[in-house]
Amino acid sequence: YIYVLLQPDDFFYSMTNKDGYVFEHRLVVAKTLGRCLLPWEIVHHKDGCAKDDNRYPETLQLVQEMQHKQITILERRFAELEKQNSLLKFQIGELREQLTKQRLNY
Numbered sequence: 001y002i003y004v005l006l007q008p009d010d011f012f013y014s015m016t017n018k019d020g021y022v023f024e025h026r027l028v029v030a031k032t033l034g035r036c037l038l039p040w041e042i043v044h045h046k047d048g049c050a051k052d053d054n055r056y057p058e059t060l061q062l063v064q065e066m067q068h069k070q071i072t073i074l075e076r077r078f079a080e081l082e083k084q085n086s087l088l089k090f091q092i093g094e095l096r097e098q099l100t101k102q103r104l105n106y
Helices: 026-035 065-105
Strands: 004-005 022-023 041-047 061-064
Touching: 004 026, 004 041, 022 026, 026 041, 026 061, 061 065
Parallel strands: none
Antiparallel strands: 004 022, 041 061
16 A cells, blocks of 8 residues: 655645555545545445555545445455356366367267
8 A cells, every 4th residue: 555645734634644645546546526535435436446546436435334345255256256156167168179189089
């Protein structure tokens, strides 16, 4: 995550930690909405990449904690299923190749 240092007179300063820093992705969403984010509001990276270019709403989504947990669980499961699907497609290709070779040998 990228931190941004804010000055005490900045409108969004209330979002900073004790050292005056705020996560860039939270600041981006807050500035777009024109308000400070509440502590329980979570900014979710839609593509799962925290080092994204932090564009809202293209790559960032404002959610609450329970929503974030559900989204994260579903995204992980989806990624797992995509990997399994790719492996199965590869295996099907291999089996087709073997069948074609067997047919040619008969």
